[in-house]
Amino acid sequence: MGEPIKVLVVDDSILMRGMLKDLLSEDERIEVVGTAPNASVAYKKIFKLNPDIMTLDIDMPKMNGYTFLKKIMNENPMPVIILSGLTQKGAGLTVKCLEAGAVDVIAKPTYKMSRDMGPVAEELKKSIKNIYDTRTELNLRQEHKKKIKRKIYPAESIQGAGSIIAMGVSIGGPKILPMFFPEFPENTPPILIVQHMPAGFTDALAKSLNRISRIYVKEAEDREDIRVGTALVAPGDYHMLVKKVDDRLKVFLNKDERVNGVRPSIDVLFNSLARECGSSVNAVILTGMGSDGVEGLKYIKKRGGRTFAQDKKSCVVYGMPRIAVEQNCVDEIIDIDIMVEKLIKTSKTEAYKK
Numbered sequence: 350m351g352e353p354i355k356v357l358v359v360d361d362s363i364l365m366r367g368m369l370k371d372l373l374s375e376d377e378r379i380e381v382v383g384t385a386p387n388a389s390v391a392y393k394k395i396f397k398l399n400p401d402i403m404t405l406d407i408d409m410p411k412m413n414g415y416t417f418l419k420k421i422m423n424e425n426p427m428p429v430i431i432l433s434g435l436t437q438k439g440a441g442l443t444v445k446c447l448e449a450g451a452v453d454v455i456a457k458p459t460y461k462m463s464r465d466m467g468p469v470a471e472e473l474k475k476s477i478k479n480i481y482d483t484r485t486e487l488n489l490r491q492e493h494k495k496k497i498k499r500k501i502y503p504a505e506s507i508q509g510a511g512s513i514i515a516m517g518v519s520i521g522g523p524k525i526l527p528m529f530f531p532e533f534p535e536n537t538p539p540i541l542i543v544q545h546m547p548a549g550f551t552d553a554l555a556k557s558l559n560r561i562s563r564i565y566v567k568e569a570e571d572r573e574d575i576r577v578g579t580a581l582v583a584p585g586d587y588h589m590l591v592k593k594v595d596d597r598l599k600v601f602l603n604k605d606e607r608v609n610g611v612r613p614s615i616d617v618l619f620n621s622l623a624r625e626c627g628s629s630v631n632a633v634i635l636t637g638m639g640s641d642g643v644e645g646l647k648y649i650k651k652r653g654g655r656t657f658a659q660d661k662k663s664c665v666v667y668g669m670p671r672i673a674v675e676q677n678c679v680d681e682i683i684d685i686d687i688m689v690e691k692l693i694k695t696s697k698t699e700a701y702k703k
Contacts, residue, residue, distance in 0.1 A: 372470035414469030447523035519637025521665025540580035584600020590621035628653030
């Protein structure tokens, strides 16, 4: 079985620390080597205990989780899983933590009752083991840095027949997406995004991207029309797919069974786009763990669409793109520095003009 996975639990609640330690320790692969009630204690224990992974509550006294996370990622990058309550403030702060380098987020009950912690602990155990097992794919230091001076693409960059841009992304998405999203021109074709995140956090992600973008970014609603200049993010815990209704393309949401262990699933979106839109699709698989989206890319490519994968050096986790490349379903591997340039050069909007 090998060495256990060493975990440091950071939470200001003594009850929560105790429950998490007991529940995580039930897994023979996980060893909780320490707990900490605040950032100051946690900082000392990181260097003393050298944990493999840290779980971090973002709502702590003196120094909140976001400020502490930025300090750790600058000084001693390590895999950090955020535990966050489902409040509007908590969701917004959680997205900021993911942008700063946290690798995953687990939603916990806003009221701390032991009966609610079983499912949370199981999800946390799964995340800890997945991250540890794919640690060689993690690029926590992110030596690749997006240029501060952004390219500005004029509306004239896109013309001609209609296209759709589809993105599938998992771990590292909230950090990578803001690096290139502001470059899309106002008349960019419809963008559909599946980001693996729990329910309650995708709306905060969409709002964060909208604040820095020239296009309109929002969480998708059931039966919503897809429009030029708009990016729709699949809500957490809902699959998102595309169907034609009276010659108009709409997104549909459902809670069908998980696909590849996740909901929303990239494959669900990509497969629907391949069926409904064929060669009009430009699909890109971005940073993330696992293989969700690879089968959908194959289908899009078979139907004549264009397929792309993010390159290794700019990924936070080179998992999904690596598998897509290995399975020969990618037309081109691209760095985020030229992500928008590649997508708009192969995108057209005429079919969506009113």
